[in-house]
Amino acid sequence: MFTGIIESVGKLAGLKNNGSDFLIEIKSAKLDLSDVKLGDSIASNGVCLTVVKLTKDSFFADVSGETIKLTGFAHYQVGQSINLEKALTPSSRLGGHMVSGHVDGVGTIERIINNGRSTDYWVSAPQELMRYIAHKGSICVDGISLTVNGLEQSSFRLTIVPHTAGETTISQFAVGRKVNLEVDQIARYLERLMTCSEQDSGAVSMDLLARSGFLK
Numbered sequence: 001m002f003t004g005i006i007e008s009v010g011k012l013a014g015l016k017n018n019g020s021d022f023l024i025e026i027k028s029a030k031l032d033l034s035d036v037k038l039g040d041s042i043a044s045n046g047v048c049l050t051v052v053k054l055t056k057d058s059f060f061a062d063v064s065g066e067t068i069k070l071t072g073f074a075h076y077q078v079g080q081s082i083n084l085e086k087a088l089t090p091s092s093r094l095g096g097h098m099v100s101g102h103v104d105g106v107g108t109i110e111r112i113i114n115n116g117r118s119t120d121y122w123v124s125a126p127q128e129l130m131r132y133i134a135h136k137g138s139i140c141v142d143g144i145s146l147t148v149n150g151l152e153q154s155s156f157r158l159t160i161v162p163h164t165a166g167e168t169t170i171s172q173f174a175v176g177r178k179v180n181l182e183v184d185q186i187a188r189y190l191e192r193l194m195t196c197s198e199q200d201s202g203a204v205s206m207d208l209l210a211r212s213g214f215l216k
Contacts (some may be wrong), residue, residue, distance in 0.1 A: 004145020
């Protein structure tokens with residue numbers, strides 16, 4: 001599990017195409033790898049990757065064909081900047097929101113609008129994901145925990161302050177850029193519960209949610 005609070009921005013230092021999958025190397029002088037072991041997970045632009053080899057300032061990971069198909073890794077080239085976050089520990093602060101590192105789809109930066117010292121980014125998302133995205137809810141974009149500040153039919157707005165832009169790859173975002181999206185887990189699980197058959201034991205209904213105080 002992750003929080004979406006980026007610890008470091010690294011670089012894609014190597015990419016070996018094995019035909020159906022990649023072996024990649026990500027380098028970062030800032031990310032502390034001293035407590036990382038083989039088999040540990042590191043979120044890389046929001047994708048949970050397993051460390052298969054370590055050096056002093058880099059790690060290697062396999063990227064499966066499934067991951068390539070569902071994320072922005074299909075478009076990445078050597079030199080690409082990558083947001084990095086090590087997995088949570090029991091003593092970690094939960095500064096963002098609960099993030100699994102399992103990307104739901106790829107969005108596109110549609111508009112960038114200066115708003116004082118902040119910047120608004122409108123991001124289009126696949127229609128099947130828009131139903132999980134709520135105004136003032138959380139979303140993970142390229143591994144970054146962010147708040148949704150506006151909604152349109154097929155896109156959502158992020159308002160980014162200078163600190164967040166400076167500590168992540170957001171400062172490099174341009175119109176047309178593809179970004180990894182992971183929606184809030186609570187929304188996914190709630191939908192699953194709501195779509196369970198009414199005859200299922202303990203099925204969740206609108207009436208049950210209202211009686212439990214979840215609906216006004």
